[in-house]
Amino acid sequence: MSKGLRILITGFGPFPGAPFNPTPPLVERLAKLRRPALSDVTITTHIFDVAYATVDLELPQLLATHRPHALLMFGLAARTPWLRIETRARNAITTIWPDRRGARVRKGSIAGTANARAFGPHVFRLLRAARLTGIDARASRDAGSYVCNYLCWRAIEAADHQTGPRLAAFIHVPPLRRDGSARVPGGMTLEHLADAGEAILLELVKELRRA
Structure with a gap:
């Protein structure tokens, strides 16, 4: 698989408790990248509403x-200050918090x-690529029980x-201010996330070429 690669990059919009989601500007930055390694790669993007029905x-x-x-x-992981590379999806879904459309599930799986x-x-090679940019990136075994985890499963x-x-x-990704600056002194900015996102994307292309 060496020519005509196609990659879909997605993010999420805002949701209850997170009026600003930094993933749309991050996805936009990655879609505009012009690198030799991406010359034969078609990148398409999509931003999901934070709703189970939308994902489905x-x-x-x-x-x-x-x-x-x-x-x-x-x-967006609103309470995590580092980059989380998810290694799996859990067969779990919250029955407490509704999605952005107000939908609340009744079954916890x-x-x-x-x-x-x-x-x-391959996710561990993506993790290594992100860490090489100097960002604090860690493997995660718990993608939560909200719409992010649901998308992981699907x-x-x-x-x-x-x-x-x-x-x-x-x-x-951790939360940012609307202007892309860090929420806390010394924290991650949109520039940091864009650098790590680029490294992850390029490593993903390498993985596809090895396939």
Whole structure:
């Protein structure tokens, strides 16, 4: 797989408790990258509303329309000051917090199968690429129980299908101010996230070329 690569990069909009989500400007920055390693890569982007029904409706449509070889997803972890590379999706969904559309689920699991589903060993190479930019990045085994984790689960499901993306990854980013500056002194900025996001994207392209 060396020519005509297609990558779908996604983010999320605001949600209750987080009126500003930094993932849309991050996704926009990554989509505008011009690098030799990306010369044969078609990047498409999408911003999900933070709603379970939106994920269920739009993710299959995006995969069918763009047929990406890889899916790179970003979400906001409002209480985490570092970059989180998710290694798996949990078969868990909150029954307490409604999504942005007010939907509240009544069952605490996504599917009647395994307790978790793993993205695969490639995520640790993405983690290493992010760390080489100097950012504080860590592997995470808990993507929460909200819409981010739900998207993780659905993405891994899609990647398990023969016609789905070959690779998928989900990155949780810390909160930023609206101007892209750090929320705390010495904290991460949009520039930091863009540098790490670029490194992750380029490593993902390498992984696809090895496939």
